[in-house]
Amino acid sequence: MQSSVTPYGYQSSACGYCKDASNGRRRPDSRASYYFSSKNLTAEVYQILVDRGWRRSGTTFYKPDVLRHCCPHYTIRLPVDSFKPSKDQRKAVNHWNDHVLGESYTKEASRLHPISKEEKARLKNTFDLTREVHRAELQNVKRPPEPAHRFEVTLEPADFSLEKYELFHNYQKSVHKEEPHEISQSGFKRFLCESPLLHTSRQVDGKEQLLGSYHQCYRLDGRLIAMGVLDLLPHCLSGVYLLYHSDFEQWQFGKLSALRETALALEGGYQYYYMGYYIHSCIKMKYKGDYKTQHVLDPETYEWNPLDDELRGLLNQKTYVSMSRERRMRSIKADSAKSGENKAKEQVGISDLPPLNAAEAGEAARNGMSLFELKIPGYMTPEEIEEKLDLASMPVRVGSRLVEAQDLVSWESSDLRNPRSIKGVIGELIAGIGPEAAWQVVVELG
Secondary structure: OOEEEEEEEEEEEOOOOOEOOOOOOEOOOOEEEEEEEOOOEOHHHHHHHHOOOOEEEOOEEEEEOOOOOOOOOEEEEEEHHHOOOOHHHHHHHHHHHHHHHOHHHHHHHHHHOOOOHHHHHHHHHOOOHHHHHHOOEHHHOOOOOOOOOOEEEEEEEOOOOHHHHHHHHHHHHHOOOOOHHHOOHHHHHHHHHOOOEOOEEEEEOOEEEEEEEEEEEEEEOOEEEEEEEEEEEOOEEEEEEEEEOHHHHHHOHHHHHHHHHHHHHHHHOOOEEEOOEEOOOOHHHHHHHHOOOOEEEOOOOOOEEEOOHHHHHHHHHOOOOOHHHHHHHHHHHHHHHHHOOOOHHHHHOHHHOOOOOHHHHHHHHHOOOOHHHHOOOOOOOHHHHHHHOOHHHOEEEEOOEEEEHHHOOOOOOOOOOOOOOHHHHHHHHHHHHHHHHHOOEEEEOO
16 A cells, blocks of 8 residues: 655644753743654655654654754664663563562472573573563463463554553553543544554564554553553564553563563564654653663764764763764864864854754744755755655645646646745655655645
8 A cells, every 4th residue: 555644844842851940841832843644654664764763643753853952852773683781671670570470489480390500500691681571471481380470461453442541541640640631542542542554564584574553562460551552664663652550660661661672673573673762861761872782863864873972972062963964073173174274164054054943943934934944954955856856746645636746736836945835845745754755655635
């Protein structure tokens, strides 16, 4: 099935991560993003998009303007085959396994199911991630005796159920401190059940690899206690959201789920684990850097750079960081020092960027400023679009009719740099999703 997208445009809004220090409330219009929605999207196209800084919330996709965002969101990914859990991450898994199995089971099982001295030494000195995250699952527990608890984890379609909604209600109320009137079944469905990603699969190394949106459900003694919302894509497992019941807050399900999702990526043949956005200035999101070694997506060139001491140091000093820009700056400054000139700013384009914050940029866009004028990091320029794509032949659906863009009445008279023209609307969308995704989608207009 062909992927379809409906452009919404550039908007500013309140940030859910930053709050005003004086009153603890969300700062109005402190973040800005470009948005589009989709009724159906292939996992292959979404893989392209996440590698250009996009994320989804339900059927809405957004790409933050990292230059103007109050707390810039950087896409990060973890190469799963090189991941080594830290001591506290290993401890969280072991602590949970001990709780599930129970002390009586452990003692009796060691008598009924003895292992060799060599195996004991190996288990003591090494940490096998996939083995440990599955060790206490009921299907892997050697019986008799019976464990203290029956722990089961299943990967299920991202469908609605009252059981899942009740978990969501508890989590939003207890962890996010939302009021009862702010929590609804429709909101849960829209946010964490509805997905445009098509369920498919493919063969990887002789095994079936699932693609699409799923719920990974954790049940203890038959009770749903936690749930991870996941997007399975050709090259990665992308974590969307995690819910856990407040009764189990002490068990560090944030760590447990991250390790389990990393293990699922390993087992499923996905190369990377995407934990969402890394926000260096937000303690609630900064923890993602503890899973080493993460790589950060450059907002301008879409290259991946390790989240090492150099990058962390720059993030401590600056609100917005592009490693490719930093490298160009260093190179140009070195050349300038040799020649006795100072052209660094002009040559990397810093002086040409409109000095607007998120609220001002949102207002400018509402008043007709083109995103090409805003110069959002990583967006294609009009010249690049005209060079790499034939916008006129873009498939467009208007109502039930599928046509090429050039068949629209106003196409020839419209201007790519005018955001209120049909060519400008399509051009700004393509500038964000990039040429590789562009030829795989149909643009929906009304």
